Amino acid sequence: MIRLLIADDHPVVRAGLRAVLESEPDFAIVAEAATAERAVELAAEAEVDVVLMDLQFGPGSAMNGAQATAAITARAGAPRVLVVTTYDTDADTLPALEAGATGYLLKDAPPEELAQAVRAAAAGRSALASSVADRLLERMRTPAAALSARETEVLGLVADGLTNQQVSQRLHLSQATVKSHLVHIYTKLGVDSRTAAVREARGRGLIR
């Protein structure tokens, strides 16, 4: 019998996951959490094998699903965490997987796939949605080319449509510095304009 904890801020989604998974004879839903914090508590208190974890927890929550995943998997004998989310951008997936998630599924997955993923997670095997797996492999092939923290910060503001001057003011820098960061970003991403950089970074999930 696989004991499950469902963590999602949407009552409808919780009910849906419960309905879909309860019909499996070898599953038992032992708890539900509407917040990330509560999920961490319950994962520690209750006897749970697999946590179904949403990533987005609404504006009212200080902790997100990735942080909760890290908190849960940090302790010994922790349950497996299976991330179940709506969107599959790199920006979401990688932190979650780095936080120790055993699998990553999309909410539009058919019920059978969900059940299979839960069984895989319970057995310690990883279960990734194919789109996520594809992107992970893609990521392996390309040598990373990660941006530095400052560069990411600059590019994030550029992506918001700010000009170099506005970015420099926001970050208390000179325009020269901002431009310099941008040049480095361009070379790292293999592009030669701010809009191309934003597009490329979005595609790679480097910025939200």
Place this chain on the structure above:
Amino acid sequence: MIRLLIADDHPVVRAGLRAVLESEPDFAIVAEAATAERAVELAAEAEVDVVLMDLQFGPGSAMNGAQATAAITARAGAPRVLVVTTYDTDADTLPALEAGATGYLLKDAPPEELAQAVRAAAAGRSALASSVADRLLERMRTPAAALSARETEVLGLVADGLTNQQVSQRLHLSQATVKSHLVHIYTKLGVDSRTAAVREARGRGLIR
């Protein structure tokens, strides 16, 4: 007895709505649709009082929830359509309401609120999530200042970071025309730069 049709591309959400609403003694779920097209068909065929309609139908679908809503409410004796969606941006809500939706709810609504909204919709009364209602009233107070279709198109490309020249090429216009549109956009929005226009328009839900 209120007869319901659930239209959502996510199996989990369909199951969740079913689970939440089935427990109400005066509700009967008579059909489910995984695509917008199927929802339109079923709304015409089956005896339905209220359609619970998602707005987003995934990349595999040509029709979105707002279009389906319009198609359903167009015919005589049509059921009421209650939009149930995840996000509440102006860009989403207004088309849906214009398409004839009786109500607009967010998926993070508590089950009781959902049930109340369904009863209101069945009775012909409108049911809006408070955040949506707030923005509608706000909209009433501000004298609209709507952008023309062409202006919206131009601003959308500008928001993607395109230069005037790129926009002109994409739209088969001269740069002069693009600039002309932008000037009009600026005066309508009360701003004086492209980035400010993008920010303002985003805030008002004029562009995605």
Place this chain on the structure above:
DNA sequence: TCCGGCATCAATCAAAAGGTTGAACTCCGC
């Protein structure tokens, strides 16, 4: 029917922003 809004384009010009090059300084790891 006439007027106003919309869409289209032209030309000019100063100011702003963007991109390039080069160069310090700091911090960290080898």
Place this chain on the structure above:
DNA sequence: GCGGAGTTCAACCTTTTGATTGATGCCGGA
């Protein structure tokens, strides 16, 4: 302690933008 990566800045030049002025054709409501 040397080298490289990251952060910061300056000077220079090119491109873009925004402001302005003005004009044409189309369409729909008063």
